[in-house]
Amino acid sequence: MEKEITIYDIAKDMGVSPTTVSRALNNHPAVNAKTKKRIYDAAQEMGYQSNIFAANLRKKKTNNIGVIVPRLNSNFQSSVIAGMEKVANEAGFNLVISQSLDSVEKEIANANTLFNSRVDGMLVSLANTTESIEHYNRFFKKGIPTLFYDRVADHPACTGFVIDNTQAGYKVTQHLIEQGCKRIVHVIDNIDINVYADRLKGYKYALLDHDMPFDESLVIFSNLSEESAEEIVEQVKKLDPLPDALFISNDACAASCLRPLKLAGFRIPEDIALVGFNNEISSRLVEPNITTINYPGYEMGELAMKNLINHLEGKSIGVLSKTNKITLRSELIIRESSLRKKYSPQPT
Amino acid sequence: MEKEITIYDIAKDMGVSPTTVSRALNNHPAVNAKTKKRIYDAAQEMGYQSNIFAANLRKKKTNNIGVIVPRLNSNFQSSVIAGMEKVANEAGFNLVISQSLDSVEKEIANANTLFNSRVDGMLVSLANTTESIEHYNRFFKKGIPTLFYDRVADHPACTGFVIDNTQAGYKVTQHLIEQGCKRIVHVIDNIDINVYADRLKGYKYALLDHDMPFDESLVIFSNLSEESAEEIVEQVKKLDPLPDALFISNDACAASCLRPLKLAGFRIPEDIALVGFNNEISSRLVEPNITTINYPGYEMGELAMKNLINHLEGKSIGVLSKTNKITLRSELIIRESSLRKKYSPQPT
DNA sequence: TTGTATGCGTTATCAT
């Protein structure tokens, strides 16, 4: 490892002070334009590389933003991260990413690692088992902006980016009711997570508003994985009377249910209408296409990152500090899997 | 912002030297166990947080590993990254991730950013338009281990993790030939990328070995996106005579072709057999299920990261330094979309 | 086993 060039070397070479070199390289206004140019060229020629360690030490900043997601290999999450990366990259920030794999312990460990590595800000989507967010207190106390998205906690310090899951749940349920469905099964993950709790709320509200009873046995809990599809269908088959709609909180899982449903003799949507969530590619691939909620993951990532960076750059006094929740628009996308009016002629 | 606790504060408090504190906190063997414990407890109590800036400055290490991928919101890439994160996390390294969006310019910019942020090592999958890898020379020269995966370059300094794409292409083509296919269309992205060039090579070899002619008009170029499916099918329809097999280098794209193919009147696999690549969920969702190559992305991420970290920790002298390519096993997964023998009785 | 002294390379403060 050869000796690295420092601003001292450049300074000596050019007969100026290290201070001037530092300023020139940082494009400080109070440096003569010509001097600046000369220094810049010399640095280039000498192969100077700014020592970010020393700069960080002085500035107490890393230009790194920590991200904690439940899982990286999820359609939704990778879209979000892609959106974040775009914005961060353009603003000169790096993304330090870790996944909790839906384990609180891992989430805590990751939060501590990121805290110790001194990220300038945090973007978090909680693990599905995380109940307390006290492991983020260190960030709050130290004034490190920490924003949550999608899976957020109900906490005054927790500014979050979400879609209106209650509204989405309501829209889906209402749509199914309008299609003549009477017994609508709702499949969700852990009820402690805001997204599922809210969708269930919307589901209940819609039933209420249409004078339909809420039947607890129609709420099925599942981790919503591709693999759990078979089990969900098994449970559905046991319901008596059989349901006439399935509202599953995840497209990949909904799409995976299609085959076992067909094998069990259900026609979609005639016997059972099917609705997913997220507008993933899987909802568009299968036949029939699956009705879903468009969940703007990429945009959510962009927006969350934009806000975080504005905050870091002091441009947003008052915007986030007073805001507790920022809600993105989502929309119901109606496809074949739930369109019964067209397909099922009234049985006289 | 309060004053932070340093090892000096602890040292003063406990009547020992900062050196001892530093050693104790780093679990240095030459420190009395009791002293160590006392120091550790005191640090805990005083709310000491190691200043990683200063440590980095001294050690010239960041514990960060840079990752450049073509796109984050890709099924395959997010699996790879998930595998990397798991291994890195366990070994105490952070992942700094950026995406090139398949643009050379962005890839170069990202490489420079990561270089300047002094990552300890690099893991790269090239953009589909990247021809030269000279923007990684700075890493090579400085001895920063830089490994490539999936999309690698043919360069002596470029150690890469790949599957045997030639073999995979061969296996698929051979399988299709065995199923009685005579005119096999192969759809790939940029031929300058090793993965596609190699698959095409395998395709050609298989034809050769079975005394079948190579017809250039049967190779279709596409970005393999979901959206490009319609266009691919359009091109297929124009072929004369019509092909009897489609080997598409990406599952999501292959799955997306299914509907337009059916709409055009093709039965799968009777009229046209269909094969994808990657074993993504989409290949399992559609009907018929799509024959594909299992591409172990998660394992590739794990393996690449393991090797990189071994290298960083000096455990692998000679393993990687002398290796230019590490090949992972992949396998043909035969599903309904290409099984013609069962379905198409011989037309006497 | 512990301590002393020094350097890592930058940026902020204050002065000129």
Added chain:
DNA sequence: ATGATAACGCATACAA
């Protein structure tokens, strides 16, 4: 517009 100096907090060579 430029410079001198100090400080950031740690880890290590060397000394004891």
